[in-house]
Each structure stands twice: as structure tokens, then as C-alpha cells.
Amino acid sequence: xxxxxxxxxxxxxxxxxxxxxxxxxxxEGIPAVGLGSWITFNVGNDPPARAAxxxxxxxxxxxxxxxxxxxxxxxxxxxxxxxxLQRIGAAARVFSADKVWTSSGGAAQIEASRGLWRVPxxxxxQVHNLLAWEDQLPLLQRMKAQGQxxxxxxxxxxxxxxxxxxxxxxxxRIDFVQLTYNLLDxxxxxRLLPLARERGIAVLANRPFREGELLRQLRRHPLPxxxxxxGCATWAQVALKFIVSHPAVTCAIPATSRVDHVRExxxxxxxxxxxxxxxxxxxxxxxxx
Amino acid sequence: xxxxxxxxxxxxxxxxxxTYWRLVExxxxxxxxxQVAVAMGGAALVWHVARRGPGARRVACAALALAWxxxxxxxxxxxxxxxxxxxxxxxxxxxxxxxxxxxxxxREPGARAGSGQRRAGILLALAGTIAxxxxxxxxxxSWARAELAGLLPEPxxxxxxxxxxxxxxxxxxxxxVVPLLTLLLGAATAWLxxxx
Numbered sequence: 001x002x003x004x005x006x007x008x009x010x011x012x013x014x015x016x017x018x019x020x021x022x023x024x025x026x027x028e029g030i031p032a033v034g035l036g037s038w039i040t041f042n043v044g045n046d047p048p049a050r051a052a053x054x055x056x057x058x059x060x061x062x063x064x065x066x067x068x069x070x071x072x073x074x075x076x077x078x079x080x081x082x083x084x085l086q087r088i089g090a091a092a093r094v095f096s097a098d099k100v101w102t103s104s105g106g107a108a109q110i111e112a113s114r115g116l117w118r119v120p121x122x123x124x125x126q127v128h129n130l131l132a133w134e135d136q137l138p139l140l141q142r143m144k145a146q147g148q149x150x151x152x153x154x155x156x157x158x159x160x161x162x163x164x165x166x167x168x169x170x171x172x173r174i175d176f177v178q179l180t181y182n183l184l185d186x187x188x189x190x191r192l193l194p195l196a197r198e199r200g201i202a203v204l205a206n207r208p209f210r211e212g213e214l215l216r217q218l219r220r221h222p223l224p225x226x227x228x229x230x231g232c233a234t235w236a237q238v239a240l241k242f243i244v245s246h247p248a249v250t251c252a253i254p255a256t257s258r259v260d261h262v263r264e265x266x267x268x269x270x271x272x273x274x275x276x277x278x279x280x281x282x283x284x285x286x287x288x289x
Numbered sequence: 290x291x292x293x294x295x296x297x298x299x300x301x302x303x304x305x306x307x308t309y310w311r312l313v314e315x316x317x318x319x320x321x322x323x324q325v326a327v328a329m330g331g332a333a334l335v336w337h338v339a340r341r342g343p344g345a346r347r348v349a350c351a352a353l354a355l356a357w358x359x360x361x362x363x364x365x366x367x368x369x370x371x372x373x374x375x376x377x378x379x380x381x382x383x384x385x386x387x388x389x390x391x392x393x394x395x396r397e398p399g400a401r402a403g404s405g406q407r408r409a410g411i412l413l414a415l416a417g418t419i420a421x422x423x424x425x426x427x428x429x430x431s432w433a434r435a436e437l438a439g440l441l442p443e444p445x446x447x448x449x450x451x452x453x454x455x456x457x458x459x460x461x462x463x464x465x466v467v468p469l470l471t472l473l474l475g476a477a478t479a480w481l482x483x484x485x
Contacts, residue, residue: 042304044371046311075303075372211485257305 018064018269021250023151024200025175030095032244033269034067035060035262036206036255042075043257052257054084059259061090063266069178069204069253070117071099071128072109078116086118094119097176097204099155101128106136110143124176126153130161130168137172151175157206159187169195178204181249183242183286184214193248202250205243209254214239221289226281230274236261237268242282245273299481304372306482313441314433316368320440327439331418331448338455339411346456350394353449356439357387364441379474383442386467390449393458402457410455417447443475 018031035057043049057068070077078098085091096119100106114122125140127133133154140152153176156165162179169177169192177196181188185207196203209215218235232238236254243252254265274282317324334352338345361383369376402410421444426435438444446468453461 039303039305042372043308044304044312044368046308046315049308049311073303073374075374 016064016270018266019244019271019273021202021244023175023202023250025151025202030251031064031066031269032249032251033065033240033265034069034095034097034204034251034253035065036253037068037070037077037081038074038206038255039211040255040257041070041077041080043080044076050080050083051087053080054087056257056259056262057081057084057090058088059262060266061088061093063263064269065262065266066093067095067097067123067204067251067253069097069206070113072101072113073099073128078113082116082118091119095123097124097126098122099126099128100136100140101131102136103132104135106132106139107143121147122149124151124153125149126155126176126178128155130154130156130164133168137168137174141173151202153177153202153204155179155204155206159185162187162192166191166195169199169201174201176202176204176250178206178253180207181205181243181246181252182208182210182214183239183283184210186283189246193246197248203248205249205252208239208243208252209236211255218286218289224285226274226278230272230278231270232268234264236264238282240265240268241273242279244269245279298477301375302478302481302485303374306485308372309478309482310429310434312368312372313429313436314431316364316440317433317435324435324437324440327437328418328422331438335411335414335418335448335451338414338452346398346452346458347394349452349456350390350458353445353452354387354390354394356445357383357390357449359439360442360445361387379442379471382467382470386449386464389464389467393453393461393464396459399457399459399461402455406457407455410451410453412451413454414448414451417444417449417451421447442471446471446475 018033020029021032022029041053043053068081070081072078085094096117098113098117100110102109110125125143127136127140137152137154140149143149144152153174154165154168155178156162157180159180165177165179168174177192179188179192181193182205193203215235223232223235223238227238230241232241240252240254243249256262256265330352334349338349361380365376365380365383370380417438422435422437426432428434436444438448449468450465453464458464
């Protein structure tokens with residue numbers, strides 16, 4: 001696979017090694033910044049737009065990225081990812097994270113998703129937004145036991161149903177939990193992130209920029225002096241470093257359709273990271289803006 | 290069961306505005322130059338209804354049945370569904386509207402519309418055939434972004450409302466349900482795209 005990636009330019013630029021995090025249930029390392037696909041990769045059948053998404057993925061892998069996250073809820077995103085992976089020859093390199101989002105017929109939906117991704121199996125399957133988790137989580141666990149998926153998890157976003165998520169994290173065997181965590185949405189710090197550490201559950205942080213709304217707000221203000229101390233040249237990097245520096249967070253998954261943004265995001269996935277005191281200052285500063 | 294209460298309107302806008310506009314541009318590009326015939330046909334239809342031409346109600350309802358069928362198949366089912374999984378349900382509603390319009394075309398007319406009602410109907414139909422395409426083209430600064438009645442749902446809904454108000458087919462209020470819902474949905478989508 002590596003020669004294919006190199007030939008196609010995926011590994012052509014020599015990027016510094018990305019910040020890695022361990023998946024607690026196995027110890028496997030994955031880069032701390034991934035790639036989301038909500039809205040950005042839902043471009044339908046438009047060939048130029050699909051090619052642009054493939055280019056974003058090419059740059060993502062070139063910068064050392066691996067985890068791409070999608071869902072059957074995301075329109076054409078799964079097919080766009082599958083086509084992109086094939087185009088750049090990265091199907092074996094990707095850490096494929098997808099979801100099941102249905103009340104019934106989960107197995108058929110997962111198989112359809114896998115076909116769209118064009119991967120032999122998913123690395124991670126998650127129950128999307130806790131939908132019918134009592135039925136779907138056992139299905140995912142059976143698939144894991146049979147070697148049809150490597151990890152299982154559950155997702156929520158925008159602070160939905162945290163109490164129920166906590167019950168699942170306490171009562172079920174899951175490898176990953178996905179939730180919203182960013183400079184302004186920090187409710188997860190109270191119970192869910194400490195619980196994830198305690199229970200050895202990897203954390204994917206979604207909506208790191210609140211679908212861009214956070215960055216649109218922050219761009220009106222100059223970067224504070226402490227941004228340079230942690231090697232941040234942009235607000236996006238500040239926002240990402242804040243997330244990935246939390247000890248419970250395994251991977252943040254910003255979504256973008258722009259090559260310059262994916263490079264900017266991946267550049268944030270490295271040292272130096274803020275310590276706890278600076279993290280508190282970062283959150284306080286952004287809250288005041 | 291999907292816990293819909295935990296979702297907000299924004300959660301259902303699953304595409305970027307540029308993706309939607311690009312879809313409209315590609316659609317118009319694929320259909321060109323049929324837009325000229327569609328626009329002229331729409332204007333002629335409104336003129337025919339306005340001057341109470343022979344069989345105006347039947348002709349207008351039959352033409353709109355065809356328009357809704359086209360919108361359902363070529364726009365909602367074939368194209369819009371590629372970026373919005375809800376579009377196939379919209380297509381079913383549009384096909385139902387097509388059937389209702391066809392029924393209205395063959396049935397005997399209801400009570401005649403008053404002159405004020407007729408004028409209001411004609412104005413609505415003109416908004417759909419002329420103002421809406423011009424406004425969408427101006428908003429996108431391109432003719433490729435023009436949304437024409439007969440090709441896209443919202444202007445088709447405006448013309449339909451105008452025609453049924455002006456010609457009063459039997460049980461005409463029922464004919465307005467899908468067009469009204471189409472306009473509400475279109476307005477919500479436009480608002481979410483503009484405020485994203």
C-alpha cells in the first residue's frame with residue numbers, strides 16, 4: 001500500500017509525525033486529528049466536487065491522518081469517501097469509522113454502508129445518536145466477536161441525552177464514545193470524559209468548530225499571545241489543540257471540504273500542547289469574547 | 290423510533306448551500322435550452338387563465354399535473370435525493386399532487402372565483418412564472434441559478450396555488466396542501482442555508 005500512496009502523492013510531502021493517541025481497549029495508536037464528513041462530503045454525484053473531496057482526503061493522509069468518520073445519515077458522504085479512498089489508493093490505510101442509524105435492519109444498513117465505503121470491513125461501528133441502541137449495540141458486539149468490525153461505540157452530539165450515554169458507558173462494553181466537545185461546549189468535562197478515562201473508552205470529539213460557527217465568531221478577534229506558546233497560527237488550531245490536549249480525548253474529527261483547512265487542522269495535531277492551566281485560560285478567554 | 294425531539298431544524302440541512310446551488314446549475318445545464326420553452330409555456334398558461342380562455346382550468350390543471358410529475362421524477366427523485374435522503378418522500382408528495390391536479394382537470398368545475406380572488410390567483414401565478422426565476426437568478430448572479438416553474442418545486446407550487454385560487458376547481462383547498470407544504474419547506478431550507 002505504501003508504494004501506491006507514494007506514487008499518487010499521498011506520501012509525497014514529508015509531514016512531521018502527527019500526535020498519536022492510544023485506543024484504551026487495545027493500545028493501538030491513531031492520530032489525534034481525524035476527518036469528519038457531515039455536510040462537507042455530501043456533494044451528490046457532481047464529479048468535480050467528488051474529486052475535490054478526494055483531494056482533501058489525499059492531503060489528510062499525506063499529513064499523517066487516518067480516521068475518517070461518516071454515517072448513513074450524511075447523504076452521499078459514504079459513497080464520496082469510498083470513491084476517494086479508491087482514487088487515492090488509501091483503502092488499506094484509512095481507519096474507517098461509520099455508524100448504524102436505523103431502528104431495524106441494522107445489519108443490512110451496515111452492509112450497504114460498507115459497500116459504499118469500498119472497504120473489506122469497518123474499523124469502528126457506532127450507534128448513531130443512541131438510536132435504538134438496545135438493539136443495535138448487541139448487533140455491533142456480535143459483529144465484533146465474529147471479526148466483522150474491530151471496535152464498537154456509540155455517539156451523541158450537541159449535548160443530547162448525556163445521562164443516557166453515561167448509563168451506557170457504565171453498563172455496556174464499548175470501545176469508543178463520540179460526543180461534542182469544544183472550547184464552548186464543555187459539558188462532557190464534568191462526567192463523561194472522566195468516566196471514559198476510568199472505563200478505558202476512547203473518545204471521538206465531534207463538532208470541534210460548531211460547524212464553523214465558532215471560528216466565524218473567533219476570527220473577529222486577534223489571536224492571544226499564548227497561542228504562539230503552543231505553536232498555533234490560527235484560531236482553528238487553538239480550538240483543535242484545546243480538544244486534543246484533554247487527556248481523555250482520543251481524536252477530534254473536524255469536517256472540511258478545503259485542502260488548506262485540512263492542512264491547517266493536521267498542523268494542530270502536534271506538540272507543544274497546552275497544560276491544564278493554559279487550557280483553563282483558553283476556555284475562559286474564548287468565553288469572554 | 291427516532292427521537293425526533295432531540296433534533297433541531299439545522300440537523301436536517303445536510304448539505305452546504307454551494308452544493309445545493311451547484312445541483313441547480315447542473316440541472317439547468319442538463320436541460321438547456323428547454324427552459325425557454327418551459328418559461329414561455331408558463332407565461333402563456335397564466336395569460337390563458339387570466340383571460341378565461343377556452344378550457345383554461347382544464348388546460349392549466351393538466352399542465353401543472355405534468356409539471357409536478359416532472360419535478361417529482363427528474364428533480365426530487367433523480368437529483369435532489371443525492372444530497373437529501375428526505376427528497377424521495379418529497380417526490381412521493383409531488384406525484385400525489387400530480388394525480389390531484391389531473392383529477393381536477395377532468396372533473397367538473399366548482400363555484401366560479403370572485404374577481405378579487407382571480408386577481409390574487411393571477412398575481413401568485415405570475416410570481417411563480419416570472420418573479421421567482423428572476424429573483425433566484427439575481428440572488429445567484431447567474432441565469433444558471435434561475436429556478437423555473439415546472440422544473441423546481443417552489444415556483445411550481447406558487448403557480449399551482451395561483452391557478453387553483455383563480456379557477457376554483459372542485460375541492461380546491463385540498464389541492465393547495467402539497468404546494469403550501471412545499472413552500473414552507475423551501476422557505477425553511479432557504480433560511481437555514483442563508484443563516485449557516
